[in-house]
C-alpha cells in the first residue's frame with residue numbers, strides 16, 4: 001500500500017513495523033487508482049464494491065463482514081430537509097467498521113496475526129468484532145474509566161482487554177509500548193488503510209444521490225477518520241471530472257472539548273492540545289488532540305467549511321429530537337444534528353445536506369468523557 005505523510009511529505013510503501021512516519025506524522029493513502037465507475041463491483045453491497053480503487057494490497061476481502069452500503073434517508077428536522085446516512089447500521093454498531101474492515105484486511109494480508117489498539121469505545125468494539133470474524137488475536141488497551149456498556153461489547157468478542165488506570169493517553173502509551181514485540185498497531189487514529197476504508201462512504205453517497213455529491217456534509221470529529229475519508233473520496237471524484245465541486249464540510253465538536261474549533265477560530269494551521277472545560281456526553285469525540293489536526297484544518301479551509309461547537313444541553317436535545325423522528329443514536333452522533341441550528345442561515349433552499357449518523361444509541365447510557373482525562 002502506497003502511503004504519504006502530510007506533515008513532511010515522505011512517501012513510500014506501508015510497512016507493518018512503521019505505523020507512523022519517522023517524523024511522527026500519520027500516514028495517509030497515496031496514489032490511489034483513478035476512480036472509474038466501470039471498475040465498481042456492482043453486485044457487491046459492501047465497502048469492497050470499490051475494492052479495486054482503494055489502493056490496498058487486495059481488492060477482495062479475506063473474510064466478509066458485511067460492512068458498508070448503508071442506507072441514505074431523507075427526513076425533515078426543524079423545517080430543514082436533510083439526508084441521514086445510517087452509518088450506525090453496521091456489524092459493531094458504528095461507522096468505525098468501515099475503516100477497521102479495510103485496515104484488518106490490509107494488515108492480515110501483510111501477515112499480521114496479533115493486533116493492538118487503544119480505545120474506550122467504538123473503535124475497540126469494531127476491532128474486537130473483526131478479530132473474532134478473522135480468527136486472529138487482538139489486545140485492546142482501554143482506560144479503566146471507560147463506559148461499562150462499551151467495555152462489555154469489546155469483551156464479548158473474546159479479545160484480550162487490558163484496563164489502564166489514569167488518563168486516556170495512558171492507554172495509548174501502553175498500547176504503543178507493546179507494539180512490535182507483542183503485535184501490530186491497528187490504530188484508527190494512525191492507520192492509512194483505516195482512512196482508505198472511510199473513503200467508501202463518499203463514493204456510496206455519490207452513487208446513492210444519482211451520481212451527485214451533497215452541498216454540505218456535517219459530521220462529529222475527533223480524530224477525523226470519517227471526515228477525512230469523505231474528503232479523500234470526493235477529491236478523487238473531482239480529479240476525474242465526475243463532480244465539479246467538493247461539498248462544504250462542517251466538523252462538529254462538544255464545546256467543552258473542542259481542540260479543532262479552537263484552532264479554526266484562531267486561524268491556526270496546527271491543532272494545539274487542550275484541556276476540557278468539563279465532562280461531555282459526546283464521549284466518542286472527547287479527545288484533546290487529533291493526530292491529523294493539520295490536515296483537518298486544511299480540508300475545512302479548502303472546502304469553505306466550518307467548525308461548530310455545541311453545548312451539552314443542545315447535544316442531548318438533538319439526540320431526543322432525532323429519536324422523535326425514529327432514529328436512536330448515541331449523543332456523539334447527535335452533535336451533527338444539533339449543528340444544523342447553528343448554521344441554518346448559510347443553507348440555500350435547494351441544498352442537499354448529508355448528516356452521517358455514526359453510532360447506535362443502544363451502545364448505552366453515555367459515559368461522560370472528560371477531555372482532561374483524554
Ligand SMILES: [Zn+2]
Pocket residue numbers: 005006007008009010021022023024025
Ligand atoms: Zn513525516
